[in-house]
Amino acid sequence: MAMFIRIDVNEDVVRDTGVASKLIETCPVKIFAPGADDKSVTVVDDNVDECTLCDLCEQACPDGIKVVKLY
Amino acid sequence: MRFYEFECRSVLGKYGIAYPEGGLAKTAEEAEKLAGELGCPVVIKSQILASAAREAGGEKVAASPAEAKAAAEEILALEIKGLSPVGVLVTKPVESEKEYALQVTYDAVAKLPVMILSDVPRKNLDDVADDTPERITRRHFSTLAPIRTQVYTAKELVRGLNIGAPELNRLTQIASKLCDLFLQYDLTVAEINPLALTGDGKFLAVDVHMDMEEEGRFRQQGLLDEFGIPSTETRGVRGEPTAMEREAQAIDAEDVRGLISPFVEFDGNMGLVIGAGGGSLTIFDAVTQAGGKPANYCAIGGNPSVGKARRLTKLVLSKEGVNKIAVMSNVVSNTRADLVARGVIKGVLDLGLVPSEVITIFRCPGAWEADAFKILDKYNIDYCDRTVSLSEAARRAVAKLDD
Numbered sequence: 001m002a003m004f005i006r007i008d009v010n011e012d013v014v015r016d017t018g019v020a021s022k023l024i025e026t027c028p029v030k031i032f033a034p035g036a037d038d039k040s041v042t043v044v045d046d047n048v049d050e051c052t053l054c055d056l057c058e059q060a061c062p063d064g065i066k067v068v069k070l071y
Numbered sequence: 072m073r074f075y076e077f078e079c080r081s082v083l084g085k086y087g088i089a090y091p092e093g094g095l096a097k098t099a100e101e102a103e104k105l106a107g108e109l110g111c112p113v114v115i116k117s118q119i120l121a122s123a124a125r126e127a128g129g130e131k132v133a134a135s136p137a138e139a140k141a142a143a144e145e146i147l148a149l150e151i152k153g154l155s156p157v158g159v160l161v162t163k164p165v166e167s168e169k170e171y172a173l174q175v176t177y178d179a180v181a182k183l184p185v186m187i188l189s190d191v192p193r194k195n196l197d198d199v200a201d202d203t204p205e206r207i208t209r210r211h212f213s214t215l216a217p218i219r220t221q222v223y224t225a226k227e228l229v230r231g232l233n234i235g236a237p238e239l240n241r242l243t244q245i246a247s248k249l250c251d252l253f254l255q256y257d258l259t260v261a262e263i264n265p266l267a268l269t270g271d272g273k274f275l276a277v278d279v280h281m282d283m284e285e286e287g288r289f290r291q292q293g294l295l296d297e298f299g300i301p302s303t304e305t306r307g308v309r310g311e312p313t314a315m316e317r318e319a320q321a322i323d324a325e326d327v328r329g330l331i332s333p334f335v336e337f338d339g340n341m342g343l344v345i346g347a348g349g350g351s352l353t354i355f356d357a358v359t360q361a362g363g364k365p366a367n368y369c370a371i372g373g374n375p376s377v378g379k380a381r382r383l384t385k386l387v388l389s390k391e392g393v394n395k396i397a398v399m400s401n402v403v404s405n406t407r408a409d410l411v412a413r414g415v416i417k418g419v420l421d422l423g424l425v426p427s428e429v430i431t432i433f434r435c436p437g438a439w440e441a442d443a444f445k446i447l448d449k450y451n452i453d454y455c456d457r458t459v460s461l462s463e464a465a466r467r468a469v470a471k472l473d474d
Contacts, residue, residue, distance in 0.1 A: 002381045003420075004413050004446060029376070049413055050377045053442075 002048035006068040007031060007057075013064030015039045023065065026056045072283050073120045077160050077224040078298050079279040082256060086248040090276040093162030102143035105161040106136040115142040116160040119151050119413045120306060122280065127151040132164060147351035153311075165277050171248060172196055174262040175253040183211040184253065186246050188228050192265035204224035208232050218251040225250065241274055242266075256294060257287025315390060319369065325374075329375025329406070331383050340363025341472060342387035342396035344380070344415055346371040346435075350461070357465035358397065361473065362438030366393045380414020381421065385415035388422055388429070398469035399434045402457050408435040417452055421456045431468035434459060 014020055020041045023032040029050035032041040057065045074082070077095040082318040084090070094107060095118065096102035099342055117129030124254055129151050133139035143159045170192035189207040191199045199207050199434045208231030210224045225246040231238050245266065253261045263276040283291060288302070299456045300306065312320070319334030345351040351370040358365055367387055371380065389398055398415050400406065412433060419426045433447055436457035447454045453471075 003417065048408075048466070049417065052407070052410070069445075071442075071449045 002045055002070075004049050004070050005053075006070055007043050007045060007048055007051070008066040008068060009041065011035075011064055012039060014041060017061055017064060019061045019064070022060050024058055026060055028052060028054060029054070032057070034046040065071040073147065073286055074281045074283065074298070074306075075118045075120065075157060076116070076279055077118055077158070079281045080160075080276070080296070082252055082281060082294075083276055083279060086252045088245055088276055089273060090279065090435035091162040091165050093160060095158045096143060096161050097158040099140045099143040101138045101149060102159050102161050103140035106133060106139035109161065109163055111139065112137050112164055114116040114160075114162050114164050115137055115139055115146055116159055116162070117146045117149065117151060117156040118158045119154045119156045121152045124151055129156070135273065149406065151431070165267045165269060165275050167275075167277070168270055169268045170265035170277075171242070171268070172199070172262070172264040173242075173249060173266050174250050174260065175246075176260045176262075178209075178211060181211055182202075183199055184214060184250070185209050185211045186225060186228050186250055188232060188242070188246065190232055191241070194264075196262075196264070205317070206232070212250055213424040214254060218247055218254070221250070222247050224362070238268065241272075243270050245274055256281075257284045257291055258282060259284050276361075300427055315367070315386065318386055319383065322386065323378060326374075326376055326379045329371065329379050330373040331369055331371050331375065333368070333370060333380065335368040336390070337365050337367055339366045340392045340394075341431075341469070342366050342390065342393045343369060344384055344387060344396055344398045344411075345369060345400060346370060346406060347401035347403045350403075353401065354397075354399045356467060357462045360462070361466040361469040363397075363465065368388050371411070372400070372403065372406050375411065375414070375416040377410050377417065380411050381418040384415045384418025385421055388419070388424070394424075395429055395431050395468075395472055397462065397465070398433050399432065399464055399468070400437070401461065403435070403437040406437060407439045408437055408441040409446060411435055412446045412452075416446065417453070427453075428474075431471040432464050436463070 005058055020039050023041050029047050031045050031047045035042045078264045082092045096105050098339040112132055115133055117124045129146055129149060133142045143381050146159050147156055169471050172189045172192045174187040174196055176271055187196055187209045189196060189199050191203060191206050200337050208228055210228040212221050213226050226243045228246055229242045249261050260282040262280045265276045265277045267277045313336045315336045316334055319331055323331040355368050356367055371424050414424045419429045427450055430452045433452055433454040
């Protein structure tokens with residue numbers, strides 16, 4: 001269970017903008033994994049606290065991904 | 072890396088420094104044969120990569136070849152500091168009129184090699200320096216100029232103990248040669264203790280110890296080949312790694328981000344998650360100076376992942392008797408303090424412990440420390456920034472051990 005970081009995913013936006021594969025490819029600590037289909041992602045909970053706050057996912061999908069610090 | 076005494080004697084021989092007649096026996100039968108050839112009595116000495124063999128029963132005098140065989144059998148079966156001997160050194164005993172201790176090593180403060188002479192033999196020279204400083208003398212010498220141009224320095228060393236002729240010249244020669252081989256073979260320590268003056272005016276290296284700089288191995292391949300030391304034989308002072316040390320190596324190997332190396336287990340009760348290259352050595356010393364007894368040494372750095380810091384924390388806290396840790400580093404720009412903070416907190420929580428009770432201090436100034444402070448605030452963990460010295464942080468951590 002992640003304690004320090006929360007990743008909010010707006011699945012509709014991710015699907016509409018077609019960035020699922022980009023999110024999976026971009027994250028350096030493998031927070032995103034393929035979802036039910038190739039247009040969606042799931043969040044790998046075990047990796048969320050590894051988030052380096054690099055911002056690449058938010059840049060890839062500004063309206064669909066929010067990285068929230070829990071501190 | 073350390074050399075066995077029989078190898079050290081070989082190095083001394085290359086420089087014409089005399090030692091008691093004798094040789095290595097790998098079996099009790101060889102010891103018996105050698106004793107017969109040398110003529111008894113003989114001294115049988117364990118060949119292990121550790122000091123204090125004599126105190127541990129690793130040295131005996133035998134009055135006959137049969138006794139030599141029995142003594143060798145006993146010594147070859149004797150483990151000292153967890154190390155088994157590779158053989159026994161069988162030598163003629165030395166009747167000395169006087170004994171000295173002669174050492175060449177590096178003075179880290181002066182950043183120069185130093186020759187040290189004392190007329191208090193068979194003791195640790197650091198103890199001699201503490202207990203009887205008037206009976207020890209030192210001289211630094213240059214690594215740049217050839218030793219033959221610095222013989223006067225060796226003579227000054229010997230004169231420092233008010234030693235006059237004829238020993239003055241003989242000891243000067245031996246000290247010069249020891250400096251010479253020290254540099255030639257990339258040694259970190261070359262010590263003859265005791266160096267015996269016999270009735271006929273000769274000096275004999277009765278006991279000798281040499282350590283070579285690990286990084287010097289490639290330059291000294293010829294010597295290593297001569298002694299039959301393969302590249303896989305590390306000759307570490309501590310012998311084989313402990314289970315905990317092996318686990319640390321595994322944690323390090325399984326995650327490419329950051330580094331936990333080296334990790335060394337100690338007997339204390341204070342766990343250390345420390346880093347910053349040379350800073351971790353300083354921190355270890357600061358903890359010791361503050362009265363703490365470290366349970367481990369480690370050097371974590373290179374921006375470890377949260378998972379790596381977490382697993383290291385759990386490993387450190389898994390040691391029996393360790394229920395508090397200090398998380399400290401010098402100022403580092405390549406390791407994120409917030410990720411380390413997340414890792415150690417998660418590690419503590421994984422064990423069902425309370426971070427504020429377990430983490431005595433968090434001092435990791437550097438990248439992302441503002442975020443680290445927010446995390447630490449959330450868990451009420453005592454932390455400090457670079458304005459608090461490592462010594463003061465160590466003192467604060469040690470003071471909390473009894474809480």
